[in-house]
Structure formats: structure tokens, C-alpha cells
Amino acid sequence: GAGVSQSPSNKVTEKGKDVELRCDPISGHTALYWYRQSLGQGLEFLIYFQGNSAPDKSGLPSDRFSAERTGGSVSTLTIQRTQQEDSAVYLCASSASVPAGISPLHFGNGTRLTVT
């Protein structure tokens, strides 16, 4: 079966532009996560979805960041008015059930975002 799919794999954008990052989770996985990895850093939690609702948005760094999930499947992470500090690899993961520790997260290959 297909794994977690993210698109685009690479995105270069100018400072101030908006970007949308897409994640297709593994079919049937109810939980979906967004993390990001900045250069030399660990994985930073952004947001978690259970179905279409987001019980935990605590990791979103500012109100320029938003995410939605529709149909319990595809998720889109939107960054408005991008800044250079937004440059990072954005990783999406899904899992069959919660909690996160018991059901391993399956990660996509990420979207490398570069803000110039």
C-alpha cells in the first residue's frame, strides 16, 4: 500500500508570499500530524488532527500558520506571508490510532521549503 505522500517535495518562494503544503496520509489512518525540522534542529511539533478536527494546535509558531484536514484524509498546511525563518523541512505523519506512542507514526518524505 502507499505510504504518506507529501507535495511538493521542494518549494522555493519569495519572502511575503503564501504557500500551501499538502499531505495525503495512509488510507484509513485517523490521526495526522505536522512537524517541521529546521536546519540542525530536531522535529518540532506543529499540529495534530484526529479526523477533521485539530485538538492540539499548540505547536503552530504564529497566526501566519494554519492547517486543515478534509474528509478525514488530505491535509493542507498554509503559511501566509512567509518569512526566511520559515525555511525548513515540513514533515507530515499519520497513524492508525492514538495515542501517538502506541501506534507508530508513519512519516512522508517531507516538503523542503526555502524562503528567499
Add this chain to the structure above:
Amino acid sequence: DQQVKQNSPSLSVQEGRISILNCDYTNSMFDYFLWYKKYPAEGPTFLISISSIKDKNEDGRFTVFLNKSAKHLSLHIVPSQPGDSAVYFCAATVQGAQKLVFGQGTRLTINP
């Protein structure tokens, strides 16, 4: 506030020898720990986990040890193989919680 720390950014080990990757945590509420492995341009993949009710879990060449009093865990790989060269992330969570907290990662290089 870095709740999960991997203080060694890199480690180099000769093929066939033991690799030991270390991880420290500060949040005493954490009770479930995982290791993920990441190759370049790929997402992390789950490797092994341990619950706080255990102090050791083994899966083939991989063993994770947990020292709750020291808030320390380690991943042992023996014997190390060239395919083990990757970045290893330690992660922790509170059972019932929805998110994993990751360390910064350790880049392991296995030399032939």
C-alpha cells in the same frame, strides 16, 4: 525548553562494532519512548520503543535501555552495519497524549 536532548550530534563507529546512541529527557511525566531512523531525503521510520514499566526492549540487533532515575535512554546496535548509517531521533510521550517530543538527532556513520 528542550525536553528531549541528544547531546551528540554525530557518532562514527566501525562496522561490526557496537553503536550506542544516547538520549536524555527532563519531563518526568514521559512514560513511553521511541527511536526513529532517518535517511537523507526520506521521512523518519519507526525503529523500536519502550514503555517506562520496562528497562530493556530488544528487537534483533537493536536494544533500547531505559534508566528512569537518570531520565536517560540509549539505543544499542550490535553488530553495526553500513546500512545503519542514518540520523537517529529519540522521542518521548506521555501515554494517552497525542504528540511525540523529539530530540535533535544523532548522525551515525558506520565505517567499513
